[in-house]
Amino acid sequence: MFINRQNSFLYVILVVSVGYLISAVSLGAPIVDNGLTPSFFPILVGAAAILFSTMLIVQSLRTPVENTKADEPRTYTHLLVIAAIFVYIVAFRQIGYFISSTLFVFALILIFSRVEKLLFKAGISVLVVAICYVMFQKLFGVRLPTLWG
Amino acid sequence: MDFILLVFNSFSLLMDPFNLTYVVLGFLIGTIFAAIPGLTATLAMALLLPLTYTLSVETALMACASIYMAGMCGGSITATTINIPGAPSSMMTALDGYPMQQQGKGALALGHAALGSMFGGAVGALLLIAVAPFVAELSLLVKTTGKFSLLAFAIIVVVIAQRGRIPQAGLAACIGLMLATVGLDAMEPITRFTYGDSNLTAGIALMPVIIGTFAIAEVLMQAYEPTDDAATKAAASKVKIRRRDFIPPWSDIRKIGFMCYFKSCLIGYFVGTLPGAGGSMGSFLAYTETVRTSDEPETFGKGNPKGIVASESANNAVCGGAMVPMLTFGIPGDPITAIMLGVLVINGVQPGPQLMSDQAGMIAPMLAALLFSAVVLIPLTLYLIGPYFIKIVSIRKDVLYAVIALLAIVGSFVATYSTFQMFMALGMGILAFYLRRNGFPVITMLLGYILGPNLEEFLRRSLSLSNGDPTTFVTNLDSLFFVLLTLVFVYFLVIRKPATKSPADRSAS
Numbered sequence: 001m002f003i004n005r006q007n008s009f010l011y012v013i014l015v016v017s018v019g020y021l022i023s024a025v026s027l028g029a030p031i032v033d034n035g036l037t038p039s040f041f042p043i044l045v046g047a048a049a050i051l052f053s054t055m056l057i058v059q060s061l062r063t064p065v066e067n068t069k070a071d072e073p074r075t076y077t078h079l080l081v082i083a084a085i086f087v088y089i090v091a092f093r094q095i096g097y098f099i100s101s102t103l104f105v106f107a108l109i110l111i112f113s114r115v116e117k118l119l120f121k122a123g124i125s126v127l128v129v130a131i132c133y134v135m136f137q138k139l140f141g142v143r144l145p146t147l148w149g
Numbered sequence: 150m151d152f153i154l155l156v157f158n159s160f161s162l163l164m165d166p167f168n169l170t171y172v173v174l175g176f177l178i179g180t181i182f183a184a185i186p187g188l189t190a191t192l193a194m195a196l197l198l199p200l201t202y203t204l205s206v207e208t209a210l211m212a213c214a215s216i217y218m219a220g221m222c223g224g225s226i227t228a229t230t231i232n233i234p235g236a237p238s239s240m241m242t243a244l245d246g247y248p249m250q251q252q253g254k255g256a257l258a259l260g261h262a263a264l265g266s267m268f269g270g271a272v273g274a275l276l277l278i279a280v281a282p283f284v285a286e287l288s289l290l291v292k293t294t295g296k297f298s299l300l301a302f303a304i305i306v307v308v309i310a311q312r313g314r315i316p317q318a319g320l321a322a323c324i325g326l327m328l329a330t331v332g333l334d335a336m337e338p339i340t341r342f343t344y345g346d347s348n349l350t351a352g353i354a355l356m357p358v359i360i361g362t363f364a365i366a367e368v369l370m371q372a373y374e375p376t377d378d379a380a381t382k383a384a385a386s387k388v389k390i391r392r393r394d395f396i397p398p399w400s401d402i403r404k405i406g407f408m409c410y411f412k413s414c415l416i417g418y419f420v421g422t423l424p425g426a427g428g429s430m431g432s433f434l435a436y437t438e439t440v441r442t443s444d445e446p447e448t449f450g451k452g453n454p455k456g457i458v459a460s461e462s463a464n465n466a467v468c469g470g471a472m473v474p475m476l477t478f479g480i481p482g483d484p485i486t487a488i489m490l491g492v493l494v495i496n497g498v499q500p501g502p503q504l505m506s507d508q509a510g511m512i513a514p515m516l517a518a519l520l521f522s523a524v525v526l527i528p529l530t531l532y533l534i535g536p537y538f539i540k541i542v543s544i545r546k547d548v549l550y551a552v553i554a555l556l557a558i559v560g561s562f563v564a565t566y567s568t569f570q571m572f573m574a575l576g577m578g579i580l581a582f583y584l585r586r587n588g589f590p591v592i593t594m595l596l597g598y599i600l601g602p603n604l605e606e607f608l609r610r611s612l613s614l615s616n617g618d619p620t621t622f623v624t625n626l627d628s629l630f631f632v633l634l635t636l637v638f639v640y641f642l643v644i645r646k647p648a649t650k651s652p653a654d655r656s657a658s
Contacts, residue, residue: 009587034617038334041605045326052320077372089571105551112547140203142563
């Protein structure tokens with residue numbers, strides 16, 4: 001099997017490196033009149049990245065898949081965190097700092113703990129957001145977006 | 150001599166209540182982050198980076214210096230008391246610190262660690278103050294071709310220092326270099342890899358790269374592999390520390406010997422000057438050297454305070470050493486100096502050979518803060534709040550990670566008031582998370598990203614000056630020196646030694 005859980009990331013990097021190299025080549029000839037053009041360095045870096053990722057893929061194919069790692073239960077908590085951050089960034093400008101940040105902090109506290117004592121955790125979220133507001137807006141003079149204006 | 154006087158005159162600026170508040174706060178934040186297993190002073194500095202926009206460069210650099218010093222010694226708290234190093238650089242401290250704790254001498258072990266840190270930090274800072282101006286003058290002799298060879302040397306050494314995972318380090322460096330090439334070309338009016346997005350014309354900003362790599366990736370790592378919080382809290386609740394037990398008796402210090410302190414400081418300092426080596430490597434080498442030259446090597450690992458002193462003196466001396474290449478050549482030696490470099494760049498200051506001569510007045514307060522943190526803040530913090538140190542690990546992790554994520558995301562907004570930078574920070578965080586999960590050292594990616602633009606520019610300028618002749622890199626003496634130095638490092642780190650990882654390397658990752 002050429003693709004497994006342990007080397008799939010390497011294939012992604014390889015594909016990105018190939019795409020990068022193609023883009024670099026499309027910038028033009030690397031050397032013109034004995035001078036280096038803007039494409040020279042990216043071509044060099046892209047080629048090196050392909051070389052390293054190929055080496056690592058070959059290395060991973062030669063190494064037998066570790067059963068212990070393969071059998072580990074998959075955790076998806078990090079994906080929940082990524083989704084929460086994504087939604088927070090989208091909402092940040094739309095609904096302002098206070099509402100978006102309170103919901104974001106509350107969501108992360110729930111992700112990193114059990115779904116219990118919801119009122120207490122909501123209170124902590126409001127407190128954290130208020131402290132961060134004072135720190136950013138009042139202490140450091142950063143203008144944060146609000147729902148109105 | 151002028152620079153040394155300038156540094157000591159900077160103490161008046163440091164004593165300004167506003168600056169002093171930031172230095173003390175920075176030290177406390179650095180200590181707290183270093184003491185909590187899983188968090189690092191690098192993360193603390195990454196989170197505070199956006200706030201430096203509103204501070205003067207001098208104040209921001211002073212705060213960074215105190216965080217750096219605190220980060221190196223804060224890890225010894227949990228390393229000694231519960232056998233969980235708060236920071237990788239304190240791994241060797243746990244070997245003798247925890248056995249002392251089990252023998253009921255935990256406070257004394259912390260006292261030895263603080264004394265070693267204080268001595269190491271002070272010697273490292275003094276050496277930096279004395280040596281940096283000379284290195285800066287020497288660095289003026291390095292011309293364009295030499296600069297390229299020096300930058301190539303730095304990247305190659307950082308990659309090959311990751312023994313056992315050189316291809317991963319090489320690939321991570323390439324990813325960093327790829328990121329560095331996005332945006333407007335430095336020498337010709339052409340944009341690269343922007344794919345029509347005007348947000349990328351100016352390139353990928355440093356702020357989201359640092360925040361994503363260190364803050365967001367850390368939150369994702371903790372979500373993926375949460376640390377065993379209950380065990381840490383249970384171990385911490387059993388520890389009782391009394392303030393009066395901190396001070397090591399004179400007889401102990403004499404038994405350890407001045408040479409042990411001084412030798413470990415020198416090892417730490419010189420390791421610090423090497424790109425990519427860091428505090429964990431410094432403490433590991435100093436510890437092994439102390440064991441090797443000891444009359445009673447069998448006592449190490451069983452509660453010998455000499456082991457604690459060697460490890461802590463060395464890792465704090467690294468702070469001074471790591472700043473030498475950063476200040477004189479603009480080459481960061483570790484993630485923290487990379488962020489300090491970021492503070493300079495964000496404020497429009499270009500690090501490099503001219504920095505020490507043109508803007509010595511701006512750099513001097515930072516060195517004063519480094520010395521002040523070592524000599525005053527380390528012992529003072531231990532004595533005043535030492536008994537409460539261990540309570541730090543009882544902090545609620547769910548709230549802590551939520552706060553880190555909030556500070557990171559809002560912090561990335563601060564730079565340009567643009568949600569694009571927030572998305573960029575998230576993207577960088579996801580990239581750094583998957584790199585770390587797959588055993589890639591992110592420091593090489595960061596160094597590739599930071600050094601990439603200069604590396605490319607000096608390569609193109611060198612070949613343009615030599616009319617495309619690549620032998621220019623060996624015919625110019627300054628360049629030849631760095632080419633030979635690179636070969637020496639390749640020989641000792643790749644060819645001569647087997648490709649295995651030391652415990653310190655493993656921990657540093």
